[in-house]
Amino acid sequence: MKAFADLYADLDETTSSSAKVLAMANYFKVTPPADAAWAVYFLSGRKPKQAVPSKRLRLWARELAGVDEWLFDECYEHVGDIAETIALLLPPAAKESDQPLADWVQNRLLPLRVMEEGLQKVAVTSAWLALNTRQRFVWNKLITGEFRVGVSQLLVVRALSQVTGLSTDVISHRLMGNWEPTPLFYSELMAPDTSDADVSRPYPFFLAHPLEGEPIALGPVEEWQAEWKWDGIRAQIVRRRGESFVWTRGEELVTDRYPELKRLADRLPDGTVLDGEILPWKEGVLPFGDLQKRIGRKTVSKKLLEEIPVVLMTYDLIEIAGADLREQPLSVRRRQLEAVVEQVADSALMLSPRLAFDSWDELIIQRQSSRDRRVEGMMLKRQNAPYRVGRVRGDWWKWKIEPFTVDAVLTAAQPGHGKRSGLYTDYTFGVWDDGKLVTFAKAYSGLTDAEIQQADTFVRANTLERFGPVRTVKPELVFELGFEGIQLSARHKSGIAVRFPRILRWRMDKPPEDADTLEQVKSLLLASKGDPIDVE
Amino acid sequence: MSEPLITLTGDGLYCPQGAFHIDPWNAAQYAVVTHAHSDHARAGSTQYLGATPGLPLLQSRLGTDANIRVIPYGEVLERNGVRISLHPAGHVLGSAQVRLECRGEVWVVTGDYKLAVDPTCSPFEPVRCHTLITESTFGLPIYRWDSNSDLMSRINSWWQTNKAAGKTSVIYAYSLGKAQRLMASVDSSVGSIFTHGAVENVTRAYRQSGVALPPTYPVNEVAPRTKPWVGGLVIAPPSAASSPWAKKFEPASDAVASGWMQVRGTRRRKAVDRGFAVSDHADWPGLLTVIKESGASRVLATHGFAQVLARYLREQGLDAGVIATRYGDEEEGAELAAEGEG
Ligand SMILES: [Zn+2]
Ligand SMILES: [Zn+2]
Numbered sequence: 001m002k003a004f005a006d007l008y009a010d011l012d013e014t015t016s017s018s019a020k021v022l023a024m025a026n027y028f029k030v031t032p033p034a035d036a037a038w039a040v041y042f043l044s045g046r047k048p049k050q051a052v053p054s055k056r057l058r059l060w061a062r063e064l065a066g067v068d069e070w071l072f073d074e075c076y077e078h079v080g081d082i083a084e085t086i087a088l089l090l091p092p093a094a095k096e097s098d099q100p101l102a103d104w105v106q107n108r109l110l111p112l113r114v115m116e117e118g119l120q121k122v123a124v125t126s127a128w129l130a131l132n133t134r135q136r137f138v139w140n141k142l143i144t145g146e147f148r149v150g151v152s153q154l155l156v157v158r159a160l161s162q163v164t165g166l167s168t169d170v171i172s173h174r175l176m177g178n179w180e181p182t183p184l185f186y187s188e189l190m191a192p193d194t195s196d197a198d199v200s201r202p203y204p205f206f207l208a209h210p211l212e213g214e215p216i217a218l219g220p221v222e223e224w225q226a227e228w229k230w231d232g233i234r235a236q237i238v239r240r241r242g243e244s245f246v247w248t249r250g251e252e253l254v255t256d257r258y259p260e261l262k263r264l265a266d267r268l269p270d271g272t273v274l275d276g277e278i279l280p281w282k283e284g285v286l287p288f289g290d291l292q293k294r295i296g297r298k299t300v301s302k303k304l305l306e307e308i309p310v311v312l313m314t315y316d317l318i319e320i321a322g323a324d325l326r327e328q329p330l331s332v333r334r335r336q337l338e339a340v341v342e343q344v345a346d347s348a349l350m351l352s353p354r355l356a357f358d359s360w361d362e363l364i365i366q367r368q369s370s371r372d373r374r375v376e377g378m379m380l381k382r383q384n385a386p387y388r389v390g391r392v393r394g395d396w397w398k399w400k401i402e403p404f405t406v407d408a409v410l411t412a413a414q415p416g417h418g419k420r421s422g423l424y425t426d427y428t429f430g431v432w433d434d435g436k437l438v439t440f441a442k443a444y445s446g447l448t449d450a451e452i453q454q455a456d457t458f459v460r461a462n463t464l465e466r467f468g469p470v471r472t473v474k475p476e477l478v479f480e481l482g483f484e485g486i487q488l489s490a491r492h493k494s495g496i497a498v499r500f501p502r503i504l505r506w507r508m509d510k511p512p513e514d515a516d517t518l519e520q521v522k523s524l525l526l527a528s529k530g531d532p533i534d535v536e
Numbered sequence: 537m538s539e540p541l542i543t544l545t546g547d548g549l550y551c552p553q554g555a556f557h558i559d560p561w562n563a564a565q566y567a568v569v570t571h572a573h574s575d576h577a578r579a580g581s582t583q584y585l586g587a588t589p590g591l592p593l594l595q596s597r598l599g600t601d602a603n604i605r606v607i608p609y610g611e612v613l614e615r616n617g618v619r620i621s622l623h624p625a626g627h628v629l630g631s632a633q634v635r636l637e638c639r640g641e642v643w644v645v646t647g648d649y650k651l652a653v654d655p656t657c658s659p660f661e662p663v664r665c666h667t668l669i670t671e672s673t674f675g676l677p678i679y680r681w682d683s684n685s686d687l688m689s690r691i692n693s694w695w696q697t698n699k700a701a702g703k704t705s706v707i708y709a710y711s712l713g714k715a716q717r718l719m720a721s722v723d724s725s726v727g728s729i730f731t732h733g734a735v736e737n738v739t740r741a742y743r744q745s746g747v748a749l750p751p752t753y754p755v756n757e758v759a760p761r762t763k764p765w766v767g768g769l770v771i772a773p774p775s776a777a778s779s780p781w782a783k784k785f786e787p788a789s790d791a792v793a794s795g796w797m798q799v800r801g802t803r804r805r806k807a808v809d810r811g812f813a814v815s816d817h818a819d820w821p822g823l824l825t826v827i828k829e830s831g832a833s834r835v836l837a838t839h840g841f842a843q844v845l846a847r848y849l850r851e852q853g854l855d856a857g858v859i860a861t862r863y864g865d866e867e868e869g870a871e872l873a874a875e876g877e878g
Contacts, residue, residue, distance in 0.1 A: 012800070014809045067677055068851070074844050075678045080801050088678035088798065436807045464801055
């Protein structure tokens with residue numbers, strides 16, 4: 001626990017990605033597999049469910065620290081975080097524990113969930129007295145199910161890759177899917193033999209970059225394939241050894257939520273992996289909002305299934321007959337994909353059409369029908385490109401009709417005026433810049449009344465500080481913002497100014513660390529230098 | 537009850553019987569100053585009284601032509617029947633608590649103080665009194681400092697790690713007091729210590745006063761081409777953070793040394809690699825210890841979380857209140873204000 005808490009502190013405080021990777025690599029080099037497995041588990045964003053309600057923690061902490069409720073509240077108001085307030089308030093540890101992380105998790109943390117309150121109290125308070133402030137903070141976050149570290153999975157992968165000498169692809173692949181943080185898993189993760197592949201595992205998704213400027217810069221038109229950019233949930237369907245799995249990009253196994261997709265997957269030939277977009281579809285694509293009605297449902301009613309059926313709009317074939325196709329060019333994968341779709345002939349499996357065009361201008365004209373078709377624009381893919389890992393520039397471009405969109409984190413809010421006075425409706429958003437959030441836009445519109453209520457509640461419950469009417473909040477909520485233009489600005493701390501920012505949607509599916517970076521936003525500057533292609 | 541020994545006027549704390557101010561924020565006839573920080577020692581008063589060890593610092597703050605009289609700690613001076621003496625506050629070099637006695641009634645104004653170990657100044661001495669006016673910058677129970685040796689060993693290991701990685705360690709600390717405490721407390725065998733001009737000036741005054749400090753190299757006096765600071769420790773005031781001046785130390789790891797670094801949110805907003813909660817103010821247990829040892833039956837808290845401390849003390853059965861001075865514009869108090877909570 002000590003080493004892990006120190007690692008956490010290192011990761012938490014530094015703002016540099018390379019320092020974070022180095023800290024993790026140093027940790028993994030010397031940590032026994034049992035602990036390292038848990039560390040990988042936590043660092044890659046997995047966390048145990050809440051074991052103890054924070055209300056109880058507050059009470060026990062107050063008793064132990066001899067602090068009245070009002071005084072606790074004063075502290076909490078100042079600190080802005082319950083886990084941290086408690087960690088700081090408790091009396092110093094009697095004797096610091098040197099129990100390893102795996103022990104802490106397996107023998108102290110996991111049993112908490114099934115304990116009755118009295119025993120929980122004994123277990124938690126005795127844990128507190130064996131930990132220093134930094135360790136208590138990590139412990140409190142773990143037992144309240146709120147553990148979060150400021151590292152992306154990519155950084156964890158880089159660190160593990162540095163330690164093992166394995167490529168980041170192999171590590172990413174092994175980290176996907178369902179696994180248990182056991183020493184065995186960890187040794188498999190670090191194993192030099194890379195011929196493994198868990199039956200359920202999807203491949204790391206190949207992600208597109210936003211197109212900067214006009215497509216003409218991409219070169220000869222015949223080297224490219226164009227498709228619509230569907231507004232759904234990115235997913236892979238895996239069929240291996242008689243089993244079916246539906247994975248979304250958040251690496252969530254959602255097979256049970258989409259019986260239509262399960263049914264179609266069951267009909268795929270063994271050893272097949274399809275890549276595509278889950279779409280709500282009824283004689284055409286339904287609004288994304290309809291899909292949201294299905295996203296959270298673990299069990300789906302017959303009625304909902306009839307009202308909002310989904311399909312997989314497939315556009316890539318990553319594995320066929322058990323063979324990894326990723327090194328094959330897109331043109332080859334596409335031919336085989338078409339054959340699979342034809343062979344399966346299931347209404348829930350649709351083939352994302354290739355758009356016919358002989359010049360970029362033709363494509364520009366077709367693209368203007370995007371809104372009517374309820375698509376977000378176009379995807380441009382290089383015909384001879386392999387299926388790559390992650391967001392690699394050059395081969396896949398998303399060419400959205402919304403000229404500029406950015407996923408940003410809510411950092412502050414203030415009350416609105418008029419009919420919304422009293423509600424926190426004026427928001428400030430930040431994007432990441434080397435580990436910290438810099439303010440890049442303010443936006444006032446775009447949420448539904450229900451969402452505004454929800455955001456208001458969040459702001460009140462998660463205020464860090466007040467400056468007059470403005471409250472800064474815990475950076476937790478991610479919103480997709482759209483804007484019309486972007487330019488350099490010396491007046492803004494971020495160095496850029498955007499025109500007409502508005503909220504497009506609340507990205508409840510995104511953790512804050514996955515919001516965009518200032519660098520990504522700045523890359524849009526290039527795009528804005530050309531004339532806007534979109535005519536609206 | 538007799539007339540209070542100290543009242544609050546628009547110019548600051550005032551002793552009517554003795555006709556003098558303590559740390560006035562406007563020009564006064566006679567100013568007793570607790571220490572040389574800018575929110576306590578302000579230029580313009582006709583006459584000053586301070587503690588002997590702080591003279592060079594007071595001179596550089598108030599100007600060499602200021603009329604400053606100093607007395608050793610513990611020596612009593614009488615003014616209009618009020619007996620005045622100064623006692624070590626452990627805050628910075630020459631920092632003093634002010635003890636006033638008149639007709640058997642004793643008041644103490646602590647000024648800023650700390651109980652933590654600091655090799656650059658005399659340690660805090662408890663003084664008994666009837667009424668205590670105490671600072672309360674960190675008057676919340678979440679502020680409990682780690683021991684000086686823990687803090688310094690964390691700084692040392694940060695410095696060592698950076699050095700091993702070929703980086704310069706840059707630590708931002710208030711140039712009067714904190715900077716000298718750091719240079720005197722870190723393990724100077726790790727590497728050389730470099731100073732920002734503002735830090736070097738004060739350091740010179742400390743050395744003049746006979747405080748033993750390891751050698752320091754002013755950044756503006758070394759040849760920049762050779763980058764002599766690589767692997768070293770650079771001590772600079774917080775205002776130098778993310779300035780062009782700081783750029784030249786790249787590749788570097790930076791840190792802030794301030795009590796506010798106790799809280800994660802503040803650490804993260806500073807956007808430096810490390811935050812070390814090293815403070816020259818008392819933490820919560822320190823405040824309570826001093827209040828208890830003073831034996832005061834009445835306590836007035838000022839600066840920082842005064843309301844919280846006063847309420848807590850009232851619940852402990854003391855007669856406690858708040859006195860609204862304007863101290864706290866210096867270093868740590870100022871940072872809090874900048875954070876929007878002051
Ligand atoms: Zn001071
Ligand atoms: Zn002060």
